[in-house]
Amino acid sequence: MIVCIKRQALSLSLPPPIPAADFCHRTPLPSTLSSTCPDSPCINSLSDLEKLTVLGHGNGGTVYKVRHRRANSVYALKVLRFGEDATAIRQQAAREAEILKRVDSQFVIRCHGVFDNGFSDRDGRDDLCFVMEYMEAGSLHDILRVHQRLPEKIISGVARRVLEGLHYLHGMQIVHRDIKPSNLLMNKKGEIKIADFGVSRVVAGRREACDSCMGTSAYMSPERFDPERWNGYFSDGFAGDVWSLGVVVLECHVGHFPLIGPGQKPDWATVNVCDLLWREDGDAGDGIAGVSELCLEVFGEGLEEERDGG
Ligand SMILES: Nc1ncnc2c1ncn2[C@@H]1O[C@H](COP(=O)(O)OP(=O)(O)OP(=O)(O)O)[C@@H](O)[C@H]1O
Numbered sequence: 001m002i003v004c005i006k007r008q009a010l011s012l013s014l015p016p017p018i019p020a021a022d023f024c025h026r027t028p029l030p031s032t033l034s035s036t037c038p039d040s041p042c043i044n045s046l047s048d049l050e051k052l053t054v055l056g057h058g059n060g061g062t063v064y065k066v067r068h069r070r071a072n073s074v075y076a077l078k079v080l081r082f083g084e085d086a087t088a089i090r091q092q093a094a095r096e097a098e099i100l101k102r103v104d105s106q107f108v109i110r111c112h113g114v115f116d117n118g119f120s121d122r123d124g125r126d127d128l129c130f131v132m133e134y135m136e137a138g139s140l141h142d143i144l145r146v147h148q149r150l151p152e153k154i155i156s157g158v159a160r161r162v163l164e165g166l167h168y169l170h171g172m173q174i175v176h177r178d179i180k181p182s183n184l185l186m187n188k189k190g191e192i193k194i195a196d197f198g199v200s201r202v203v204a205g206r207r208e209a210c211d212s213c214m215g216t217s218a219y220m221s222p223e224r225f226d227p228e229r230w231n232g233y234f235s236d237g238f239a240g241d242v243w244s245l246g247v248v249v250l251e252c253h254v255g256h257f258p259l260i261g262p263g264q265k266p267d268w269a270t271v272n273v274c275d276l277l278w279r280e281d282g283d284a285g286d287g288i289a290g291v292s293e294l295c296l297e298v299f300g301e302g303l304e305e306e307r308d309g310g
Pocket residue numbers: 055056057058059060061062063076078109132133134135136138139141142182183185195196198
């Protein structure tokens with residue numbers, strides 16, 4: 001049985017932003033460099049920027065820490081590299097650029113510019129470059145790797161900001177579709193923001209066929225993971241973002257991906273086995289049903305009463 005969290009009348013007092021000092025494991029910025037701020041300088045071309053270090057790698061791209069040569073402000077530059085046959089990835093990147101241009105929220109990573117063909121290499125592969133707000137503390141995934149579990153006060157701060165961000169995005173008909181720890185970034189003030197719109201969609205109020213293969217299976221809601229069984233082909237995807245956040249919250253609480261045992265890799269095959277177990281055993285399986293037990297641990301007795309009452 002799945003516990004219905006949204007029916008619970010929560011009366012939590014929400015904390016102020018998280019103090020980041022304890023979670024910032026990267027080298028602090030030299031004092032001569034200022035961080036990105038809303039009134040940052042106009043970036044006319046990629047030659048305005050100097051690469052400093054590599055911040056990380058993702059699917060098809062690398063993220064660099066860069067410095068604006070004249071203003072000394074710091075940004076993250078995400079470089080997506082395309083080969084000649086990369087039409088689908090290019091379309092995806094173009095969608096991401098479109099979405100980033102639309103959004104303007106303190107809960108969503110700011111994009112200061114999108115450039116084509118920036119740091120292209122000698123093999124003729126070309127790049128799409130996103131100049132992003134620099135988030136000094138890195139991703140929630142990086143933070144969890146160092147700290148394993150987070151205190152409840154911190155988790156509620158994370159949940160609050162991501163929910164505010166989702167509220168904003170959903171209000172603009174944008175479904176993120178890949179909420180997970182590595183797409184939630186923290187700055188030096190301890191503010192979490194939603195990043196990476198690579199598989200996001202503007203649904204424009206209508207229900208779209210759900211292409212469930214996009215995103216990260218481990219954090220996908222049941223109707224996205226298995227649309228046939230959960231009637232998910234025409235879901236708008238908004239609830240799916242909230243499901244993913246729920247999984248992230250539980251992961252922060254238990255210190256590992258919550259639907260499987262510690263040490264297991266949450267790849268598609270493993271998560272699929274959990275889903276099958278759950279189907280066969282009703283509410284006794286290890287997978288999604290495990291979420292309800294963890295919810296009880298995190299959210300307390302009120303949920304248990306609700307569950308017992310049906
Ligand atoms: N704006 C940013 N500021 C600071 N660090 C960043 C920023 N954006 C990304 N990073 C770092 O770079 C890493 C790679 O980011 P990227 O968005 O390319 O991939 P990912 O989300 O980790 O994986 P994938 O996109 O493959 O699912 C992140 O995990 C994070 O540590």
